[in-house]
Each structure stands twice: as C-alpha cells, then as structure tokens.
Amino acid sequence: AIDPEFEDNREVVEEHDGHDVWGPVEEPETLGIHGTHVAVDFDICIADGACLEDCPVDVFEWVDTPDHPESEIKADPAHEDQCIDCMLCVDVCPVDAIDVDPG
Template sequence: MAIDPHFEETREREGTEREVDVWGPTDPPETLGIRGTHVAVDFDICIGDGACLEDCPVDVFEWVDTPGHPESDRKVNPTNESQCIDCMLCVDVCPVDAIDVDPGRENRI
C-alpha cells in the first residue's frame, strides 16, 4: 500500500512535531500517520531503509526514533521540506512508496 497522494483532503492535520505537520490518525507507537506536507512521508508504511535520506541532494530528511512501531524503530522525517527542489529522487528510491512530493501542495494548506 502506497502513501495516499490526497492525504491533505482525506486526513485531519493533528498538529506539528519537530516543526513538521502531522496528519492523522495517530495512536503511537503503532499508528504514526503522515509527516510533512510538501514532502510527505507515511510513517506507518516507512521501513526506515534510509534510501531517501542518502539520495536527497538537499538534505530534506533527518532520522527520528520511533520505538515500538511495527515497521521500524526509526523513520525519515522531512524536517527540511522547505529545501526540497522537487527532483523526486526520494519518491523514486523508496521501496514501499511511503513518500509523496507535490510541488503545489504547500500553497493549498
């Protein structure tokens, strides 16, 4: 199952964590929702392999600990999503399609 590209219409924004929007539902540690808006990572399907973090030319992502999550104990958080240049490398390398980049999305929120 891939990230829902329309999450901002189908999910509620629950607030922010580490200055990144959090889209629910959330019920830690098992359900963590989606993090980010322009660059969005579905924490519930992210396996934390780090391919996006390694390939991103502008360092959008940072590791965050997610102990107890069934997929992985760490995730890549789009902490610096404002630096995104829309190259889509992160989307291309994610083996589970947990990332969505929408160049126009930050203006719709």
C-alpha cells in the same frame, strides 16, 4: 503506498519539528503522515534509508519511533522547505512511503 490525496482524506492533528502531522496518530503503532510538501507516511516507512542517502539537499533526518511495527526509526522531512522537487526520494523508496507535490 502513501495516499496522494492525504490532504483531503486526513486532518492535521499535531506539529512536529515545524511541520504538520496528518492523523490518525495513536502511538506507538500508528504514527500518521509527517510533512506536507514532502510527506512521509510513517506507518509505511521501513527505514530503508534511500531517501536520506539520495536527497541532494538533505531534507530528511532520522527520528526514533520505538515499538512501531514496521521500523523503530523513520525518515522525517525535517527540512521540507529546502526541497527542490527532484523527485528522487519518491523514486527510490521501496515501499512508496513518500509523496512530493511540486507547485
């Protein structure tokens, strides 16, 4: 599961589409955590898609991650600023790849 303390345990190493990426990042096999308020651990995501289907405000968008060992697409929190903290995505992700931190 994603580390709920990732902000203490990792460092921002790059930006992607307006949000932070928390390292380490070593493409293609290590991709880090995308986002801060809505954080998705790309190294855990298996592209289940439940988060994209269930988010009521369409926070997530698919991004291509060719040659990643878990899946070749990931749910990117492209619109994390729109999140209404319903926590559905956290509940439905089968591999607990998502952390949402209200407040």
